[in-house]
Every structure is written in structure tokens, then in C-alpha cells.
Amino acid sequence: PKHLCRQLIIIILHIVTGAAGLLRSCLVLPVAEELVFRGAALRLLRPLGRNAAILGQAVLFAALHGSLQAKAYALGMGLLFGWAADRSGSLLPGILLHILNNGAVLARCLAERGTP
Numbered sequence: 009p010k011h012l013c014r015q016l017i018i019i020i021l022h023i024v025t026g027a028a029g030l031l032r033s034c035l036v037l038p039v040a041e042e043l044v045f046r047g048a049a050l051r052l053l054r055p056l057g058r059n060a061a062i063l064g065q066a067v068l069f070a071a072l073h074g075s076l077q078a079k080a081y082a083l084g085m086g087l088l089f090g091w092a093a094d095r096s097g098s099l100l101p102g103i104l105l106h107i108l109n110n111g112a113v114l115a116r117c118l119a120e121r122g123t124p
Contacts, residue, residue, distance in 0.1 A: 037110065043099065047093075
């Protein structure tokens with residue numbers, strides 16, 4: 009019983025930390041990043057022109073991501089999210105795309121790693 013109790017506690021901790029990580033990666037970060045990059049940065053860079061603003065915020069967004077491969081991917085996503093925000097006049101399309109993207113990336117990472 010003591011061994012089973014310990015295993016149950018470990019499983020519960022994995023679930024809680026996994027849920028917190030999922031919430032952070034697939035909701036909190038996408039919303040925060042869209043507010044900062046497609047909200048504030050895109051608006052601040054707009055005097056440089058529409059395309060320059062979209063490119064500028066995407067470069068800033070990419071700069072905050074890890075490896076060179078991650079930066080390249082983030083640059084592409086930043087351009088897409090910036091274009092969506094610019095064309096729609098709203099952050100909502102970018103937020104939804106960002107949430108879907110982060111969920112897909114997380115699912116791919118979990119599939120590659122294998123889940124316990």
C-alpha cells in the first residue's frame with residue numbers, strides 16, 4: 009500500500025505539472041506574446057510602413073526563441089501572425105493561430121519523446 013500511495017502521488021504530480029505546462033504553453037504564452045508583438049510592437053512599428061512593421065515585430069518575436077531552427081520557425085510564424093493581425097485589425101486570429109501552433113508543436117514534441 010505504501011508503494012502504491014507513493015506511485016499515486018507521483019502520477020498526480022505529473023498530471024498537475026503537465027496541466028500547468030500545457031496551460032502555460034498553449035494559452036498564457038500565446039496570449040501574452042500576441043499582446044506584446046502583434047499588439048504593442050506592430051502598432052509601434054507601423055510608422056515605418058505596414059510591411060516593415062510586420063517584418064520588424066516578427067524579427068523581435070524570433071529573437072526571443074531558442075535555437076537557430078526555433079528562431080527561423082518563429083520568424084515564419086511571426087510573419088503569419090503579424091499578417092493576420094494587420095489584415096483583420098484584431099489580435100484574435102493571431103491568438104487562435106498561436107494557440108493551435110503551440111498545441112501542435114507540443115503534441116509533436118511529446119510524440120517524439122514518448123509519453124509515460
